[in-house]
Amino acid sequence: MHQISPEMQSCIDECLRCYQSCFGMAMTHCLEQGGKHVEPSHFRLMMACAEICKTSANFMLMNSPHHKHTCRECAEICEECARSCEQVGDMQDCVEACRRCAESCRKMAA
Amino acid sequence: MHQISPEMQSCIDECLRCYQSCFGMAMTHCLEQGGKHVEPSHFRLMMACAEICKTSANFMLMNSPHHKHTCRECAEICEECARSCEQVGDMQDCVEACRRCAESCRKMAA
Amino acid sequence: MHQISPEMQSCIDECLRCYQSCFGMAMTHCLEQGGKHVEPSHFRLMMACAEICKTSANFMLMNSPHHKHTCRECAEICEECARSCEQVGDMQDCVEACRRCAESCRKMAA
Amino acid sequence: MHQISPEMQSCIDECLRCYQSCFGMAMTHCLEQGGKHVEPSHFRLMMACAEICKTSANFMLMNSPHHKHTCRECAEICEECARSCEQVGDMQDCVEACRRCAESCRKMAA
Numbered sequence: 001m002h003q004i005s006p007e008m009q010s011c012i013d014e015c016l017r018c019y020q021s022c023f024g025m026a027m028t029h030c031l032e033q034g035g036k037h038v039e040p041s042h043f044r045l046m047m048a049c050a051e052i053c054k055t056s057a058n059f060m061l062m063n064s065p066h067h068k069h070t071c072r073e074c075a076e077i078c079e080e081c082a083r084s085c086e087q088v089g090d091m092q093d094c095v096e097a098c099r100r101c102a103e104s105c106r107k108m109a110a
Numbered sequence: 111m112h113q114i115s116p117e118m119q120s121c122i123d124e125c126l127r128c129y130q131s132c133f134g135m136a137m138t139h140c141l142e143q144g145g146k147h148v149e150p151s152h153f154r155l156m157m158a159c160a161e162i163c164k165t166s167a168n169f170m171l172m173n174s175p176h177h178k179h180t181c182r183e184c185a186e187i188c189e190e191c192a193r194s195c196e197q198v199g200d201m202q203d204c205v206e207a208c209r210r211c212a213e214s215c216r217k218m219a220a
Numbered sequence: 221m222h223q224i225s226p227e228m229q230s231c232i233d234e235c236l237r238c239y240q241s242c243f244g245m246a247m248t249h250c251l252e253q254g255g256k257h258v259e260p261s262h263f264r265l266m267m268a269c270a271e272i273c274k275t276s277a278n279f280m281l282m283n284s285p286h287h288k289h290t291c292r293e294c295a296e297i298c299e300e301c302a303r304s305c306e307q308v309g310d311m312q313d314c315v316e317a318c319r320r321c322a323e324s325c326r327k328m329a330a
Numbered sequence: 331m332h333q334i335s336p337e338m339q340s341c342i343d344e345c346l347r348c349y350q351s352c353f354g355m356a357m358t359h360c361l362e363q364g365g366k367h368v369e370p371s372h373f374r375l376m377m378a379c380a381e382i383c384k385t386s387a388n389f390m391l392m393n394s395p396h397h398k399h400t401c402r403e404c405a406e407i408c409e410e411c412a413r414s415c416e417q418v419g420d421m422q423d424c425v426e427a428c429r430r431c432a433e434s435c436r437k438m439a440a
Contacts, residue, residue, distance in 0.1 A: 004244075004248075012240070016236055016240070020232070020236070020277075020281060023278065023281055023282070024224070024281035024282070027154060027157065027281060027282035027283065028150075028224075028281075028282070028283050031148060031149075031150040031153055031154065032150055034148065038141060038144065038148045040138075040141040040142055043141055044137060044141065044392050044393065044394055045394075047137065047392055048389060048392060048394045048396055051385055051388050051389070052385065052396075052400075055381055055382065055385045057240075058243065058381050059378060059381070061240060061243055061244040061247060061248075062243070062244070062247035062248070062374050062377055062378060063247065063248050063374065064374055064375075064378045066378055066382075066403070066406075066407055069403050069406075070382075070403065073396065073399050073400065073403070076396075076399075077396055114354075114358075122350070126346055126350070130342070130346070130387075130391060133388065133391055133392070134334070134391035134392070137391060137392035137393065138334075138391075138392070138393050154282050154283065154284055155284075157282055158279060158282060158284045158286055161275055161278050161279070162275065162286075162290075165271055165272065165275045167350075168271050168353065169268060169271070171350060171353055171354040171357060171358075172264050172267055172268060172353070172354070172357035172358070173264065173357065173358050174264055174265075174268040176268055176272075176293065176296075176297055179293050179296075180272075180293065183286070183289050183290065183293070186286075186289075187286060247374060247377065248370075251368060251370040251373055251374065252370055254368065258361060258364065258368045260358075260361040260362055263361055264357060264361065267357065
């Protein structure tokens, strides 16, 4: 019987946490603050990050061998999103969620 | 063997068209135009519309009897989104996609 | 500035937990066990449950007033899914995740 | 102002068509036929294919530069899914949707 390893479960958790942070912050904090928070390339990056986090979590939940590829892409987009959130400022929770997810995804992709 | 009726296939098509229109326009046109296009309640409505359209399409694709409930909710949100897009202006394609989807979903929900 | 209430955050957490349980169990445990675990109406119900949990979480994360309607539908599908998992047997984690999510969603829908 | 190129729109269309085919066939035809149609690795592949098709469509709809990476992964999974559907048999529509999507995604990824 299939058992998710503790490492994979931890990565699923980080992906879903980062998903929540990016999607939730974009839809509330960013829209309410406006200005550079809704600058197209930043806002799209947050949405792209949410999307790839969800997909990577799903690939791990379904035990697909392709999760290594989605996790590698997820790590890249999370790092890029963390940098963009740092530049915009006032988004420390999101920066941390992205960094933790990126680290966890890099391990899964290895 | 399960066969999707022509009416249901048509509703799936409208849902996926409206999904594309709301999500795609929000992520490109609205972010690039700024101003009232990224006003929180309008932008969220477009994203909520995209989400419920996708879910209604999925419930029909999986032949779930609960599709009637998601289609009813979808019709309501699509109508609301169409009105919001009309007020914002310059979003005629999205208005039409929402109206067509709402009409099709009302029939499925009946 | 928008702040998610503790009650809503708790409901988001339950929705994402139930989502993980239904989607993950369907894609691993159910497919590997076969038999009544892949009986169409049971399997679809698990997937419909995962879908509406994700949508309800998203509506709350984006602070959409329509979350009350998706949470009401989510509570119904979760209860139905819990009963189906009990009949199939050997799915206690999923039964509990569905029951907790249903209870939390009923409160949000009230 | 952002304009989706005809090539990209065509790839979005193929991705959403393949998504519908894989998800819809898995949830109806495969569950109803049983046997090798619900063999775990085949069924998961159909679901992984649906997921990456949706994600690739979303990345193109949001005009994310990362669409090249998701389209490359999508092309690989679509090819694998097409072969699996051919082996299972009686899934010609799905085979064709996967092949067309793979070809379109390869062009976008180039």
